[in-house]
Amino acid sequence: MPNALHLFPYFVSGWLFFCGLYGLVTSRHLVHSVMCLAVLQSSTYTLLLGIGYRVGGAAPIFADIPPGTVTVDPIVQALMLTDVVVEAVVVALLLAMVVKAHEKSGTVSPDELRTLRG
Amino acid sequence: MREKVRTRVFFIFGGIFLFFFCYSAIDLPPWGSYRGPYGDVIARVSVYERHATDSVNAINYDYRAFDTLGEEFILFAAVLGVMMLLRRDEDESTRDVVKVEDRHPLSTTVRAAAMPAIALTVVFGFYIGLHGQLTPGGGFQAGVILASVPFLLYVCENTESFRRITSHTTVEAIEALGAGSYALIGLASLVLGMPFLSNFLPLGTTGGVFSSGTIALISACIGLEVTAAFLLVGYAYLEEIITGEIPED
Amino acid sequence: MSAPSPLTPLPVAVPLVGAALIACFRKWLNRTMADALGVFFAVATLAISCSLLARAVHGNSVYWFGNWVPRGAIVLGIGFVADPIGVGLAVVASTLTLFSLVYAWRLTDSGSNHFQPLILIFLAAMCGFSLTVDVFNLFVFFELMSTAAFALCGLKTREPAPLQGSFNFAVTNTIAAFLILTSIGLLYSVTGALNMAQIGLALGTRHDPLVLFAFALLICGFFVKAAIVPFHLWLPDAHAVAPTPVCVLFSGMMVQLGLFAVARLRFTIFAQTFAGHEASLRLILLSLGVATVLVGGLMCYAEHHLKRMLAFSTICHAGIMLLALGLGTPLALAGMFVYLLAHAFIKGGLFFTAGLLLHRLRAIGERALFAKGKELRWTAALWFLGALGLAAAPPFLLMTGEAGISKAAEEIGTPWISCVCVFGGMITAAAVLRIGMHTFFGWGSQPATDEPAEVGELPETAKEDRRTYWYQFAPAAVCILVPFALAVIPGWQHVLRDACAVFSSQATMLHLVYTGAAVSGHLSGWQPALKTSALRGFSAFVLAALLASTSIFKLRLKRNMRFGAFLESGLRPLRIFQSGHPGDYVLWLTIGLASLSAASVLLLRR
Numbered sequence: 001m002p003n004a005l006h007l008f009p010y011f012v013s014g015w016l017f018f019c020g021l022y023g024l025v026t027s028r029h030l031v032h033s034v035m036c037l038a039v040l041q042s043s044t045y046t047l048l049l050g051i052g053y054r055v056g057g058a059a060p061i062f063a064d065i066p067p068g069t070v071t072v073d074p075i076v077q078a079l080m081l082t083d084v085v086v087e088a089v090v091v092a093l094l095l096a097m098v099v100k101a102h103e104k105s106g107t108v109s110p111d112e113l114r115t116l117r118g
Numbered sequence: 119m120r121e122k123v124r125t126r127v128f129f130i131f132g133g134i135f136l137f138f139f140c141y142s143a144i145d146l147p148p149w150g151s152y153r154g155p156y157g158d159v160i161a162r163v164s165v166y167e168r169h170a171t172d173s174v175n176a177i178n179y180d181y182r183a184f185d186t187l188g189e190e191f192i193l194f195a196a197v198l199g200v201m202m203l204l205r206r207d208e209d210e211s212t213r214d215v216v217k218v219e220d221r222h223p224l225s226t227t228v229r230a231a232a233m234p235a236i237a238l239t240v241v242f243g244f245y246i247g248l249h250g251q252l253t254p255g256g257g258f259q260a261g262v263i264l265a266s267v268p269f270l271l272y273v274c275e276n277t278e279s280f281r282r283i284t285s286h287t288t289v290e291a292i293e294a295l296g297a298g299s300y301a302l303i304g305l306a307s308l309v310l311g312m313p314f315l316s317n318f319l320p321l322g323t324t325g326g327v328f329s330s331g332t333i334a335l336i337s338a339c340i341g342l343e344v345t346a347a348f349l350l351v352g353y354a355y356l357e358e359i360i361t362g363e364i365p366e367d
Numbered sequence: 368m369s370a371p372s373p374l375t376p377l378p379v380a381v382p383l384v385g386a387a388l389i390a391c392f393r394k395w396l397n398r399t400m401a402d403a404l405g406v407f408f409a410v411a412t413l414a415i416s417c418s419l420l421a422r423a424v425h426g427n428s429v430y431w432f433g434n435w436v437p438r439g440a441i442v443l444g445i446g447f448v449a450d451p452i453g454v455g456l457a458v459v460a461s462t463l464t465l466f467s468l469v470y471a472w473r474l475t476d477s478g479s480n481h482f483q484p485l486i487l488i489f490l491a492a493m494c495g496f497s498l499t500v501d502v503f504n505l506f507v508f509f510e511l512m513s514t515a516a517f518a519l520c521g522l523k524t525r526e527p528a529p530l531q532g533s534f535n536f537a538v539t540n541t542i543a544a545f546l547i548l549t550s551i552g553l554l555y556s557v558t559g560a561l562n563m564a565q566i567g568l569a570l571g572t573r574h575d576p577l578v579l580f581a582f583a584l585l586i587c588g589f590f591v592k593a594a595i596v597p598f599h600l601w602l603p604d605a606h607a608v609a610p611t612p613v614c615v616l617f618s619g620m621m622v623q624l625g626l627f628a629v630a631r632l633r634f635t636i637f638a639q640t641f642a643g644h645e646a647s648l649r650l651i652l653l654s655l656g657v658a659t660v661l662v663g664g665l666m667c668y669a670e671h672h673l674k675r676m677l678a679f680s681t682i683c684h685a686g687i688m689l690l691a692l693g694l695g696t697p698l699a700l701a702g703m704f705v706y707l708l709a710h711a712f713i714k715g716g717l718f719f720t721a722g723l724l725l726h727r728l729r730a731i732g733e734r735a736l737f738a739k740g741k742e743l744r745w746t747a748a749l750w751f752l753g754a755l756g757l758a759a760a761p762p763f764l765l766m767t768g769e770a771g772i773s774k775a776a777e778e779i780g781t782p783w784i785s786c787v788c789v790f791g792g793m794i795t796a797a798a799v800l801r802i803g804m805h806t807f808f809g810w811g812s813q814p815a816t817d818e819p820a821e822v823g824e825l826p827e828t829a830k831e832d833r834r835t836y837w838y839q840f841a842p843a844a845v846c847i848l849v850p851f852a853l854a855v856i857p858g859w860q861h862v863l864r865d866a867c868a869v870f871s872s873q874a875t876m877l878h879l880v881y882t883g884a885a886v887s888g889h890l891s892g893w894q895p896a897l898k899t900s901a902l903r904g905f906s907a908f909v910l911a912a913l914l915a916s917t918s919i920f921k922l923r924l925k926r927n928m929r930f931g932a933f934l935e936s937g938l939r940p941l942r943i944f945q946s947g948h949p950g951d952y953v954l955w956l957t958i959g960l961a962s963l964s965a966a967s968v969l970l971l972r973r
Contacts, residue, residue, distance in 0.1 A: 098530075
């Protein structure tokens, strides 16, 4: 049974996912729902970056260290890098939906926005 | 479903999910012992093959450039969506929410203090953008930094100056240009007989600003696109709620 | 032929360039020019995909972006595999997009010319999704498809409902994307690879809970997209409010691509993981499929809003396709892809026809449409032909797909699957027939007021329009007639079957990715099963007509024979699950996620 501390970042990622889902299920305000999606996003980032870490590894930037030095994984960083900026704008898209929904219905509570019931 | 029922059912099933997540995470390699070959191979060869000292950006704009093209267009589609959702209705009578008036600019002191900050931000943004292949940075980061400049102006002054700096048509054209250029660079390598998104420009010397071929060029296109994207989003939101008039005193 | 065609990346690159071009000159282009440019790029993509298909028929090929070929066992770059199935899906996507753009000429609101670039981006994402063999690239195209879809769904901003439908769609599908990304991360940590072939090679027969949990997350994410129960709740909301051409693309292609992705990943990555555990995996997938068919079919019959009814029928048919996927043999896979092809066109045609009704009669609810369609003879013909097609009656292509599925089911030893397929076809066709008889003939009495059917009432076309233009009618007609044509034209089905034999083999994928050489396969046909399938399809249609009649003529029947009417009203309590509240949808997603993870980890381990 590996040391629990060696798996702590992964448990944090799972907990963040759980919190994000909890927020979405119990949300009473659409803007809050959108921010819970951002929490879910953070959980995936924690997992990815945790997977790519190497203890004692340098950053994979070879401007001042020779190639061949032990570094952390550049792949997960590359995967995440673009995602951060992209998801910021997708959140903007969801918030635009919320703004327009408020304009047309006068409310941002999911309990009151029930035109799609049934 | 009532909220209490929903919460209780969620705790049961969410708890089950969390339990299995942790149960499976036990089989993960211990934290801090990355083993896989992919990252190590690229870290070793990216300097020699592409003269790029920043292997993260070498991955983003060369090894896995096609992924970045897709991500860039996600940004593009999201901005198109924001503009489409918040577009102006033909008849304002269906509007239920009243727009507010623009506000006065802040005091001269604040604006004077902001100017050096703006100058520094612009220089820093270009620095980050141009040195993406050498040090952490590149198009995405530079775009975000440069896009913050008009927003800083908006905070110090008012929407009017934001609109003056970002002419909507020009910024839209720049955004589409940035996005389209990335795809066109890929097509250019096709025309030259190589597979899509190959690095066909001269690689230069490692450590110089104009090195690593198309990596720098793609980075510049992305920078253009990201800057324009954030400005358009800001423009659309401000347009939604603020009229064009500055209140009389 | 194993050398990759240089045209391989173009089904993705060309629509993207087109979208950027239209968006760049958006303010200066008038509506006609923007539409023309959109159609031009869709036609170009279609031509390129067809030429790729002609080449892929002779053998698969792998295309490496940036010329990053694999080094030893390590794959450095992103690859596209041009096999008949992937390229065939790109062809279908381009065709449906072309029809949608043509149909959209009549829509008054094109989102100030934002609509055309978004549709082109959606097309590019669908093509890339079908061709790629890199899991992270698959995720990127999944996100691209989803983002364009969220924006397109909320096109009609004048009513409050589209924004809520779009929001529910966005929340559930974004969670799905994060589930897929988590799974990719877990697989990456174990194998250090992002290419499907390399992951499959590195996983081998590895069987620990981590791999099974990653599998569960992956299929949960794609099943949200494929609208499988209990992840299906977003689909009817999105369809009720999206404009017609967008509904065609959602139901015709996007939903089915989710199932395609599961098929691709199951046979490439998890092929050896489940060797020896076929029965348990089959149990999980088949039970989900049966639940989906039941829920989709019953809710379909209880609906009075045309587009929501068609959305539920999509869910039902997606369940049937999941049954085929669950069977897992190459023959079942071939049946699934034929079914997918047929369903894409029939559902597209039915949505276009519903759009025609909305255009001419200015309503989309069964009550409002009652007896108003008596002059629309050609539209009626299309609608009833669509019902025939949905029931998998001969001679439509859906019947051929069902033949493949039934024969595969018999070989496995689960012949009851054909009964489920018949039920699905019957009940969805019955709903279409009932609405058709009410609208076009005026039989029976006007249905009671149904509040959810009032959603999306605003017509999409101008008030002065009182005739159906050829470019509105042609997409509907072509879509309904294509499955009929494909069923009678011989000679292409064996290509699909052989392609499925290759698709379902992990060894041929490894060989292709690492050496670039294609391996051909062979799969025997389903000729013997066609006759029984035709009989089943015909009886499904007859039963559907009977069921619809008991609903329509309920006043003339004795109380205990009013089966249809009982279904219609008795299922109303079930509709509380379709509550429109995003919290409820996420709760059902969590329930499905927890159940699938538990089932995977507990049932499939050694």
